Amino acid sequence: MFRWKQALAVVLGGAIAAGAAHAETRVTYKSAKAGTSYYQMGVELSEAIKQGTGGEVILTVEESQGSVQNVMEAAVRPGNYIFTTPPALAAQAREGSGPFEKRPSERFADIRGLFPIPSLTMHIVLAGEAGAVPLEAIEGKTVLLGKGSFGATEGEKYLELFGLKDKLRVADAELGNAADALKNGQIDAFVTAGSFPAPNVIEASASGGVSLVTMTDEQVEQTGRTRVVIPAGTYAGIGEDVVTTALPVVAYTTTRMDDETAYLVTKTFWEKKAEMADSAPWWKAVTPELLETMEGTLHEGALRYYEEAGIAVPDELK
Template identity: 30%
Template sequence: MESASANSIVGMVPQAMAPYWSKAGVDVQLALNQTLTKSLLKIARNKLDAAVVPPPAFSALQKGVGPYAKIADVAKESSKNVRGLFSMPGSYYHAITWADSGIKNWADGKGKRIFIGPPAGAANRQITTLVAAGGLPKDDYDGLKAPWGAATQSFQDGQFDIYVGVFGLGSQSLSELSLSHDIRLLGVKAENMTPPEGLGMQAAVIPANTYPGQVNKKDVITWQTLMMMAVNKDMSNDTAYKLTKTYLENRITLAESSATFRDLPITDYFVGVNAPLHPGAIRYYQEIGIAIPKKLLP
């Protein structure tokens, strides 16, 4: 199984779940710090059993576009080998500016330099859509791209005026950043709080005073990424069943163990799933009486 960085929520959840899966009879060999669009392609090409993937990546694979444009025909055909198990909540988008920057809302960001994610991937579309939902059209600012790992330091070095990054709610690294220099968080407008379908996100709130150097007096509406646990269609029904059952039956336990996992129990089973469900997952949902959307049935 592959996932993102070890300190991201989508990396932390599989790590936390590994002992539970092992107890259920599924030995998960976890590889972290992976590029998830590549992980998805490995599943589709029968080279990997499972990975946490962004739903927009699967849409791109089906259409042979984005990171798969150069192998469009192969991507479209191999997408038929991917199945979904369940949704997972990801990180929160935080649109950050220094409190003394003079930027108090998105309108103040006109003509400014805004970090919009890595050079390739689903984040660019997600961030530009989020910024537009805040009231700043795409053509009204200078969108800059850089690897996630370099973004925070680049912001501290003054390369961005607004840094739209992904963090778990209450992130320690963001808390430390705010202690070094007060920050302001920019949100989306209330009437735009629901993200467009297909972006792989859901509405979320960053409460006032979440970070020690946060100057916002009111809660900030933002968007939270959604992920899908994707597997190869040839995974055994028993393994897919155990992965699904064990995760869903231990979500509350994880949430009680750490505030990082607070969103696990309240995230809908299917909100981030856009691949057909694996028969093993279908078996579990049917056992507990959960209605499955027709579009997710193979």
């Protein structure tokens, strides 16, 4: 009887050890609407994290209606919750300002940074293969801004800022038709914002050739946005670097994520980034320098990785 109990204990102990060895850490990744480039990025990141950790961390991508919702849920989500948002929104949440003024929460103070992801980059696209052209090239043109998106709002702001609103025609149509409308001559140009290379710009350049507006450093400074360079060759027919503006986007979590998980996710992201960029070029635009655009404080686990990797971290993030 004693030997039988010993054998049973060995079997049970082995089963428990095997279960522990295969334990998974589950993380929710709140991104964007299904079908968007940012949702696709979440899928790519999920696959990279699973592969890079040998299945130790499982990232489940969850559809979102936008960055404000992502940040709002940071106040109520338990455990391992990662969400994407422009850094300015995370700052507004902590301050209880902007869209969070009527729904403040002390738990917004628990928001912590992990790593940057591709920025929302402004593209002003014109018909014709002239390469990189100055902002004034859209004068006298019919320009599609779209409605309700960051790109539409930002584009409208630029028309006012640079005195162009009365020097062109704004088309009344949805941005989803931009490439076809440009090809068919219904519009002369369109404005869009997204990670580059942007699918709708690729489509437009492949179907007839396009030009891109490149801005001066002075113009970029006037917008108050981050300067970004779209490298030559990113789009067919654009053989020069294009200077434009961008709204940074960051993957955040909260202090409810344990240090080891934050460390492992951050480490795996950077180690798998080059591999992700081989199949999805928008990851090439993410560099450690983008940490300078982050607002708030890094998660202790993420900071541990950056210090181990010798990556410079702005003092205000520590």
